[in-house]
Amino acid sequence: MEALAALNEIAEQAAGCQQCSLYHSRKHSVPGEGPADAELMFIGEGPGFHENEQGRPFVGPAGAFLEELLDSIGLTRKNVFITNVVKCRPPGNRDPQFEELEACASYLDRQIQAINPKVIVTLGRFSMARFLPHAKISEVHGQAVQVRGRWVTPMYHPAAALHQPSLRSTVEADFRKLPDWIAKADSVKDYEIPSTPVQDTNSEQLSLF
Helix, strand or coil: HHHHHHHHHHHHHHHHHCCHHHHHHHHCCCCCCCCCCCCCCEECCCCCHEEEEEHCCCCHHHHHHHHHHHHCCCCCCCCCEEEECCCCCHHHHHCCHHHHHHHHHHHHHHHHHHCCCCCCEECHHHHHCCCCCCCHHHCCCCCCCEEEEEEEEEEEEEEHHHCHHHHCCCCCCCCHHHHHHHHHHHCCCCCCCCCCCCCCCCHCCCCCC
């Protein structure tokens, strides 16, 4: 119940947040959704048009593909927690800016701390950079990387596979690895909250399955 209460509090704060300029064009904040004890947490980049309209993450075409990918490994949206690095839609679906990432950082950190997932899946380069600022997604996608005591699996954003059909088989293959990553990962009790949304990651902080 503590985790659920924490997530509800974060959602309420995000709904009224004015820490960056994104609130000016916000129709609905999109804090995320899913069980408070989810073993698997997906972190995208930012809400799009449909998400801003409904207040839910990944409800457009990329969301439909994400649901298809989850189904391929025997999961549904109800089994996982889905959120983004920023909780309000960047105008015109542009990339989130540093000050926006920084303003939302504490929300994401607190969500991770409350849920304590076994594996975090980053979708796209901006969410990957939250944990692996110097990595190239083309080199690390589909691998489980330990960052500050937590297992993180970078993947291409589902929208990238929709725009570049050649990536679809890669994304599907990466998803097929997730059950093994979950089985191997031990839940971590304590999460070291970073002070900023972009952190240097040295070799001592990384290891691969």
